Amino acid sequence: MDVAVADDGALFREGLQMLLTAAGHTVVGGVEDGDRLLDLLARTAVDVAILDIRMPPGPEGGLDTAARIRRRHPGVGLLLLSQHAEAHYLFQLLEVGTERIGYRLKDQVAGVAVLADTLVRIAAGEIVIEPVLAANLVNRPGPDTPGPLAELTERERVVLRLMAEGRSNTGIATELFVSVKSVEKYIASIFTKLGLSAEAAHHRRVLAVLAYLRSNRAG
Secondary structure (H helix, E strand, O other), rough: EEEEHHHEHHOOOOOOOHHHHOOOOEEEEEEEOHHHHHHHHHHHHOOEEEEEOOOOOOHHHHHHHHHHHHHOOOOOOOEEEOOOOOHHHHHHHHHHHOOEEEEEEHHHOOOOOHHHHHHHHHHHOEEEEEEHHHHHHHHHHHHHOHHHHOOHHHHHHHHHHHHOOOOOHHHHHHOOOOOOHHHHHHHHHHHHOOOOOOOOOOOHHHHHHHHHHHHOOOO
C-alpha cells in the first residue's frame, strides 16, 4: 500500500521509511510536520498516513493534523505513534474518527510483522489500539471496585481487552485457542454485564467498550 510518514525526528522517520519499504509498502514521502504532510496529501493519494502525536505544529500537532486529514481526506487511514501509551491521547484520537485509525507505541512497530499487521488492519477499516493501553484500561478497576466491570470473570476481562484492541471474534478465538462460538458467548456475557448492545458493527462495539471504560477511568 502507499504510505506517507510524518515525524520531526529525522532518525526515526528515516528508519520507519526503511522498515515500510522492507515490508513491501511504497513510501510516497517523509516529512517533519503536519503542514508539510497535508501539502503532500494534497498532491499524492495514500492509503495510510503515519504521524507522530507530538510533532509540530503545536505540542500535540499529530492529533490536530489527524483531524485535519480526516476532514479533507476521509478515506485515508491514520496511524498515530507515541513514545508512551496515554489514555487521554487515545480518547482524543477517537474524537477524530472510529474507522481506519490506530494508536501504537513507537517501539512496538519497530518490527516488520507488527507494522504490516497494523497497517493492513487500519486500511481494512479497523481501530487498532496499543495492547498495553487496552490492558491498562480494562484492568484499571480493582477487585473491590463496584460496578459492572467488577462482575466480569478473568476470561471475560481478557476477551474485553482483545476487543478493545480491535480484534475480531476470529482473532480473539485464535489468540485464546478457543472456538469462535465460545468467544461469541463470552462477548454476549460481557455486553450483558456492561449494558451494551451486542448488535453493533465491529468498530462500533470497540468504541462502545472504550466509551464505557472512559466513563469509569480515574481523573
